[in-house]
Amino acid sequence: MQLLVFLLVYPILWCISILPFRLLYFVSDCLYVLVxxxxxxxxxVVRQNLALALPHLSEKERLxxxxxxxxxxxxxxxxxxKTMTISDKEINKRFTFTNMELYDExxxxxxxxxxxxxHYSSYEWLLIMNKHIKFEGFxxxxxxxxxxxxxxVRDIRGKFNATLIDTKETTAxxxxxxxxxxxGVYGFAADQSPKVWKAQHWTKFMGVEVPVHTGAEMLAKRMDMNVLFVKGEKLGRGRYQATFVPMVENPKEVPNYELTDMFFRMVEQQILEKPEYYLxxxxxxxxxxES
Structure with missing residues (x-):
């Protein structure tokens, strides 16, 4: 059954991937109306999230x-x-890094x-950084x-020299x-909500105290890794840029959960600047x- 579904859907995905961007965004406009x-x-869910996270905005602004x-x-x-068939030249034109030299340092x-x-701006296209680095990207x-x-999905991301690790395999x-x-360079989209019974730490995220994942911090400490935050920005439709922001160089010296809290403050700043580009x-x- 899985193969049948894949064989039915794959040709549609491939046809979408070869569309020029102008037509791609026409399809997107149509899908937006549907979705x-x-x-x-x-x-x-979206309305509940916006009401909790952005209470300072009016109903009209939140809409x-x-x-x-x-x-x-x-x-x-x-x-x-589109990543299935996009060329390196095209994606490098559409997703740029403002300070790659900092990463090189x-x-x-x-x-x-x-x-x-x-999960902000174009977190999917962020993987193209693997084309610009010497370390192995995961x-x-x-x-x-x-x-x-x-x-x-693995093959698509493999185009950018990225190796995917399932969450269950990460530590090993x-x-x-x-x-x-x-x-190695390990990418963590760490702003998801964990199962509440697994939560080891709670922090305020957009003014609401919630359980948060701490695995990225603990692994950085255990493997003594330098830590960078990537701030994503949307410049226009299909055009993005990313900026590396230093967090810590010696995570073992940082008190537990401080790095996680720092990360969520950075995410909050992004959201408050342009909330429409958050998932x-x-x-x-x-x-x-409270609940």
């Missing part, structure tokens, strides 16, 4: 953010599909690097149930690399201290 107005995908965030989400989904320090980022992701689509792979002296459909505030 937002007709299906209403997770609209209740604007809501609509623009859906448009951005659909654009991002199609841009991910961190490689020169001779320690593996943990990259903290959020992306932490949640395995897709359909093994054929899972392989497709990182420890193995550390013992072998393999210098509001995920249940970030499903569990709160």
């Amino acid at each position: 937002y107005y007709i299906i209403g995908y997770r609209k209740k 604007r953010v809501e609509k623009e965030s859906y448009h951005h989400m659909v654009d991002g989904f199609l841009e991910m599909i 961190y490689e020169a320090k001779g320690k593996s690097i943990a990259i903290f980022c959020a 992306g932490i992701y949640k395995k897709i149930r359909n093994k054929y689509f899972d392989k497709l 792979v990182m420890v193995s690399n550390y013992k072998k002296g393999i210098k 509001w459909t995920h249940k970030r505030w499903k569990h709160t201290k």
Whole structure:
């Protein structure tokens, strides 16, 4: 059944991927109407999240953010599909780094690097940084149930020299690399909500106290990695840039959870600047201290 679904869907994805960007965004505009107005995908969740996280905005302002965030989400989904056939020249033109020299300085320090980022702007295209680095790049992701689509995702990201690690394999792979002296760059999109019974730390995120993942911090401490935050920005439709921001160079010396708290303050700053480019459909505030 998995293979049948893949064989039916793959030709559609490939046809979308070869569309010129102008047509791609026309398709996105049509899908936006379907997803937002007709299906209403997770609209209740989005409105609850926006009300909790952005209470300082009026209902009219939150509605604007809501609509623009859906448009951005659909654009991002199609841009991910476009990655199947996009050329290096095209994607390098559309996703740039403002201070790659800072990253190079961190490689020169001779320690593996943990990259903290959020589900903001174009977190999918961030993987092109692997074309510009010397260390081996690893992306932490949640395995897709359909093994054929899972392989497709791995192959797509492999175009950018990125090796994907399933969340269940992360610790074992990182420890193995550390013992072998393999210098790596590990990307963590660490702004998801953990299962509440697994939570080891709570912090305020957009003014609401919630459980947060601490695995990225603990692994950075255990493997003594330098830590960078990536601030993403959307310059226009299909055009993005990213900036590396130093966090810590000696995580073992930082009190537990301080690095995680620092990360969430940085994510908050991004969101407050341009909330429409955050992925509001995920249940970030499903569990709160009050509830």
